[in-house]
Each structure stands twice: as C-alpha cells, then as structure tokens.
Amino acid sequence: MESFSSLMEITSRPNLVFISGHGSWLKERGGEEYLDFIQGWAVNCLGHSPRVLVEAVAEQVGRLINASPAFYNEPMIRLADMLTANSCFDRIFFGNSGAEANEGAIKLARKWGARHRDGAYEIITMEHGFHGRTLATMSASGKAQWEKLFEPKVPGFPKVPLNDLAAVKEAINERTVAVMLEPVQGEAGVYPATPTFLQGLRDITREHNLLLIFDEVQTGMGRTGSLFAYQHSGVEPDIMTLGKGLGGGVPISALLAKEPVCAFEHGDQGGTFNGNPLMTAAAGAVLETLIQPGFLDNVRTQAAYLRKRLESISTRHGLGEIRGCGMLLALDTVTAIAPNVVGAALDRRLILNAPRPSTLRFMPSLTVTKDEIDHMAEILDDTLGELVRK
C-alpha cells in the first residue's frame, strides 16, 4: 500500500481514491460507486466525463495544445465570441482559476480608477464573501477565519454586510472605485443577494461613477437556472468573472467586461496558459451545450424537483429553510450537525458538502436526473433519521 505522505497536508481527506466517473457517479478503486452531489464544487456542470467534453478535448489535444498567449487561436476566439453573444459583455480575458479571474477584475477596476477616477482603488466587498485564495482575493473575501492569515494582506477592501444598502452608501468615499460581490454567496452557505439590493447597488454605483463587479465563479454557467445569475435580477454589472462550471471540470476562468471599462494597456495583464486552445475548446463545448434550446428549461425543472424533495425532508426532520436557486441549494440544519450528516452520507456512498456547521449544500450536475435526485433524497432522509434519533 502506498502512503499519502508525499502530498502536502492542506485538508483532511477521507481515505478514498476515485478512479473514474460518469454523469452523477464516481467510482472508487475498490469498485464502489458514489452518488456525487458536489461535482468538484459546482465545477462539473455536465457531470463526470460527459461525451461532448471528452470529444472536444480529444479532438483538440491532437490538433493544438498551446500556441502561446502571444498569438490568437481558434477555440479562444470562438469561446470569446460565444460568451459576448450570450451575455451583456463586450470583451473577455481568459484565466486558469476563479481566483485569477477575480484578481484580474480587481486589477481592471484599479486600472480604470487610475485612468478615470483620479487613482481611486478601494473595492467595497461583502462580509462572508468568497473570492479565492490569492493574497488579493483573500483580502477581498470576508471569511472571518482568514482575517489573521498571511498578514499583511492587500489593503483596499472595506467590508459591508450583504443586502445592507445603507452600509454600502456609508462605506463610499473618494477612494472608492467599485463594489464587488457574489450574486449568491456560495461558500458562505448559499445566501442570495436580494434583487432590491442588486438594483440598489446598480443605482448607487451609477450615481457615484463606480464599477459594479459580479463574481459569478460559482453562480455562472447555468448553475442558478439561467446562464448567468445577473440575468435573474436584470442588473447588468460592468465586470463579471466566471470559473468553476466554465470548463465543465477543466481549469479555465474568464474576466468579462463592458467596453468602456476595458482599461488594460499592453503589458498590464497576461499569463502563460491563458486562453490556451485546449481549455478554451473544452469550455466552448460546455457553453454550446448549455445554450442549446431546452437545456436550461430542464435545469429549472429538475432544480424545482430537488428543492421540493429537500423541503419535505426538512419538514419531516424539523430542520430549517432551503436557500438558493437552481442547482445551487442549501438546507439549513439549524444545529451544527451538517458535518456529521456529510460523514454519515459518505458512508452510504452519497457525496454532500457542509460549507458551514449548520448548512448542507447541494450542487449536482446540471444534467442530474429525477431518479438520481430521488436516490439522493432517500439516502439523506435515512441519514438524517438516524442522526436526529441519536
């Protein structure tokens, strides 16, 4: 038997090694199949190894993997065109992770501030928000556990409570250049920004000539039932970031902006792997699937069913509210039993996530079937029955 000691310890992992996956199922090397309601943290939006992605990557890997970021390539152009055609944005910069896209959004806002707002650089962000693990994105995040980590952090990210417009107004000063938030706070435990708050933010940012930045790394790419979460509220941000679901499992992210905000000059932004044809071909295949007629209708139908099943489970076990929308849902367990539920569900070969001690999060494949939702609900019901009895 091998040990796991060559890997850096960054988290506690169960003693499982997954060797293959298809759709909503992951196979462990002992042969057991696990029902996956995390999907790599809302990453595998079409499930494990979907045929469209396998074919797109296989085709591209034999054709061209990397032409250097100094040149155009076909999949890069095609993906950028598809993203601008299906959103309110005009230009795209591709990255490799959500944090990198957000880092780019922060840089773009600061550059715009330097050029158009007399050097304004502060970006108001939300308490409990999550924007990634680089130094600047950790500084922009509102995770209490991170406050003392890796000091000194990057300055310029005053925090306000989510859905508190008065607090945002109070935080604005002559150094403020932007407001940045997730339309639904994912890692915080699935807390949506209200449409009124988003509309209010759009109004104040216009009034004060500030940029509005949506981090849609988790909510984008169909996760909430529309292609992008901003479409629910009708509020168009100036800048948006995508990651997670964009590549359907492979590492690619994007920074999208409206034309007047595109302030980068040559040399300001770049990256070795950025916009490489292999990853952009993968993301192109994913996006092409999501925009097919009926695809998102089906996501909404299945998501409504998932919500209904979770609501009845919550009622039966005397638990709390269901939060979120589309295929990004949370069940509030009220007491801090969520990590135990996750552990007990894993023993029953169901993969769930507890972003907080009293929150279970559900982010299955967008292609999850009714049968799979039923299967998940039965295991969860069973697990809760046993834990709540104890």
Ligand SMILES: *Cc1c(COP(=O)(O)O)cnc(C)c1O
């Ligand atoms: C996951 C996530 C990130 C970070 O993405 P990485 O690819 O892990 O760097 C940023 N913002 C939000 C909202 C996320 O959910």
